[in-house]
Amino acid sequence: MSTSSVSWKAVKYEEVFEKELRALQRRREQDPLCTVKDIEGILKNLYIMEGAEGLGEVNLVSRANAIAAHEHFICQWKLESTV
Numbered sequence: 523m524s525t526s527s528v529s530w531k532a533v534k535y536e537e538v539f540e541k542e543l544r545a546l547q548r549r550r551e552q553d554p555l556c557t558v559k560d561i562e563g564i565l566k567n568l569y570i571m572e573g574a575e576g577l578g579e580v581n582l583v584s585r586a587n588a589i590a591a592h593e594h595f596i597c598q599w600k601l602e603s604t605v
Contacts, residue, residue: 531583538584542591550599558599565592 549556568589577585 534580534583535587535590538587539591539594542588543595546592546595558596558603561592561596561599565589565596568592 546561568585572585572589
């Protein structure tokens with residue numbers, strides 16, 4: 523794997539991961555009816571879409587990073603709830 527392919531993936535990771543986390547946090551803050559179960563439902567759909575064929579590498583990387591952000595957000599939310 524070349525250095526350039528690693529660096530664009532790292533940049534895309536940060537871009538998508540941070541964007542998704544900001545959107546999830548904003549939703550949590552602005553929607554009093556939003557629950558962990560709601561976010562878990564979105565994550566379930568992302569898992570289903572992850573197997574879609576015909577996506578280019580950029581879209582595959584973006585989708586994987588969106589999944590990672592949702593998983594992270596859910597874990598953080600659940601940790602806050604246990605404290």
